[in-house]
Amino acid sequence: MSAWIGGFLRVAWLVMRKDLTVEMRSREILYTTAFFAASCILVFAFGFVKQGRPVDDVSAGILWIAIAFAGTLALGRTFERERTNETLQALMLAPCDRPAVYAGKLLGILLLLLFVEVLIVPMVALMFQADLFRSPLLLVALLAAGTLGFAAVGTLFAAMLVRARSRDVLLPVLLYPITIPVIIAGVRGTAAIMQEGGEPLARAWVAMLVFFDVVFVTLSLWTFEAVMTE
Amino acid sequence: MPMLNRLFLPTLGLALVMFAAAPALIVNAPYETTMGLVQKIFYFHVPAAMTMFASAFVCGLASMRYLFGRRATADRVALAAAELVVLFGIIVLVTGPIWARKAWGVWWQWEARLTSTLVMWMIFVAYLLLRRYGGPGSDRLGAGLAVFGMANVPFVYVSVNWWRTLHPKTSVVMTLDPGMRPAFWWSVAAFVLLYVALLTVRTRLAEQRTRLEGIHLALDD
Numbered sequence: 001m002s003a004w005i006g007g008f009l010r011v012a013w014l015v016m017r018k019d020l021t022v023e024m025r026s027r028e029i030l031y032t033t034a035f036f037a038a039s040c041i042l043v044f045a046f047g048f049v050k051q052g053r054p055v056d057d058v059s060a061g062i063l064w065i066a067i068a069f070a071g072t073l074a075l076g077r078t079f080e081r082e083r084t085n086e087t088l089q090a091l092m093l094a095p096c097d098r099p100a101v102y103a104g105k106l107l108g109i110l111l112l113l114l115f116v117e118v119l120i121v122p123m124v125a126l127m128f129q130a131d132l133f134r135s136p137l138l139l140v141a142l143l144a145a146g147t148l149g150f151a152a153v154g155t156l157f158a159a160m161l162v163r164a165r166s167r168d169v170l171l172p173v174l175l176y177p178i179t180i181p182v183i184i185a186g187v188r189g190t191a192a193i194m195q196e197g198g199e200p201l202a203r204a205w206v207a208m209l210v211f212f213d214v215v216f217v218t219l220s221l222w223t224f225e226a227v228m229t230e
Numbered sequence: 231m232p233m234l235n236r237l238f239l240p241t242l243g244l245a246l247v248m249f250a251a252a253p254a255l256i257v258n259a260p261y262e263t264t265m266g267l268v269q270k271i272f273y274f275h276v277p278a279a280m281t282m283f284a285s286a287f288v289c290g291l292a293s294m295r296y297l298f299g300r301r302a303t304a305d306r307v308a309l310a311a312a313e314l315v316v317l318f319g320i321i322v323l324v325t326g327p328i329w330a331r332k333a334w335g336v337w338w339q340w341e342a343r344l345t346s347t348l349v350m351w352m353i354f355v356a357y358l359l360l361r362r363y364g365g366p367g368s369d370r371l372g373a374g375l376a377v378f379g380m381a382n383v384p385f386v387y388v389s390v391n392w393w394r395t396l397h398p399k400t401s402v403v404m405t406l407d408p409g410m411r412p413a414f415w416w417s418v419a420a421f422v423l424l425y426v427a428l429l430t431v432r433t434r435l436a437e438q439r440t441r442l443e444g445i446h447l448a449l450d451d
Contacts, residue, residue: 153378160374165365173359177352178378181385184393204392212385219381226297227374 008103011096015104019078020111029077030115037070037120045127059130060190063121064146064183070116071109071150072172075158078109083162098225106155106220113147131194138193138202145209146186149216150179156220160227185209235434242427248420255413262407268332273413275325277421279347282318285311285425286350289357290380293373302440303433305369308376310432312357314425319351346390353379 023029041062048058082088091101121143125132132139157174161167176183189205192198252273262269289311296304326344327337338344357379361372406414 156374156378160371161364163365163367164360164371166363170360170364173356174375177349177356178375178382180349181382181389184389188393208385208388208392215381215385216378219378223297223374223377227370 008097008100011100012103012107015091015101016107016111019105019108022081023108023112029074029081030112032077033070033074033112034116034119036073037066037116038123040066040069041120041124041127049128054128054130057191057194059124059128059132060187060194062128063124063132063190064186066120066124067113067117067147067186068150068176068179068183070120071113071147071154072175074109074112074116075151075154075175076168076171078105078112079158079162088159088162092228098228099221102155102159102220102224105159106151106217109151109155110147113151114144117143117147132190135193135199135202138199138206139190141206142186142189142193142202142209145206145213146182146189149182149209149212152213152217152220153178156224156227159224181212182209185212235430238427238430238434241423241430245420245423245427248416248423252413252417252420255416259413260407260409262410268329271325271329273417275322275329276414277418278318278321278325280418281421281425282315282322282347283350284422285315285318285429286354286383287380288429289315289354289376293376293380297370297373297377303437305373306433306436306440307429308373309361309369309436310429312354312361312372312376313432314428315354316351316358317428318421318425319347319354322347323351340393342387342391342393345393346386349386349390350379350383353382 044058044062044065045054048055048062079088082091092098094101121132121139124130154171154175157178158171161170161174164170185205185208189202189209192202192205256270256273259270259273261267289308292304292308292311295301296308326347330339330344331337353375357372357375360375361368364371
């Protein structure tokens, strides 16, 4: 059992390292995704800032929409890279656990998105005078749990769509309805953090997100092999 | 599935008779004291919603069976059930706002049950888009999506509930005025029969389409 877990972790680690090495050579996805997220925030500012002041609570929504949009872009690009070089097929042929491959891809995307968040969270806080850092630990928990939930479903869907036609448009079409609980929890949780005495509510949202993560990561690991084999 | 094929005509016939008789029962059911005539849409709205959720469940279970058992029939049932979720969902999403306009004064409220029904409905529209435009292999992807959609139901429900609440509670069905019960359960039965008839005929259509494609390919060779 422990040997199996060791093998699983090693494969996941190798897949993640491979993805990050490829990414670090060009930094294409990181730069484009981060810039895209920043442009999103700017575009929203034109919609939701009235007479120089942001509408109430709007920063929480803008932050999470930017994360969801940027996440979709990063997911699409990561798997497009695998598709053009037909390397995903090679990965699937490798004599190792398929779920470990999924875990590796998930970790790579997660790290990428966390990088992007490190950039955009302060940006939202500055530009919308949002008191995001009232309880930093809760904010980190919310971001980590929310991003994991979004990326867990997203990685599976992006991987299965690699072979599909019109995959670019199908990814957000499938992903957004399924990840609505993540978006609601993220937005309401962040809004609660910014409010006086909102901590218990924010903690409840974090708990729901953790539960969501457990269910959907398990489900993804379980179905990955079945949806990926032709 | 020959057994299901034989079910089609009797269920459809019975459903049609029941639908034709339903207005008589509904007219004779007592008036709701505060809402009056508007409440009558309830005999149409709630059974459609019940059928929709049952169909979503059928789709999820059939998809799971297809994903792990690889039975072609399960896939056809899943596709048929998904189409019916969208169809009955349209009935729910049209009759709901008509009632809401009278009862709440607005067509749409961002209220828990409305929102979660809309989200569910959108998941199945996404499923149909995937099946239609996904190209080869979209049957397995659809099965994956349906399983995720089913697992998502409690989360959508809880998250949207924490977000907003205003809809009449589900307990309405249990605490129904005894005079309203016959008309209500009659409508539910009519909707379920219609659902079974449509599900069987749609599954058979998919089956025959596959067979036709097989013949076509055999001719080409």
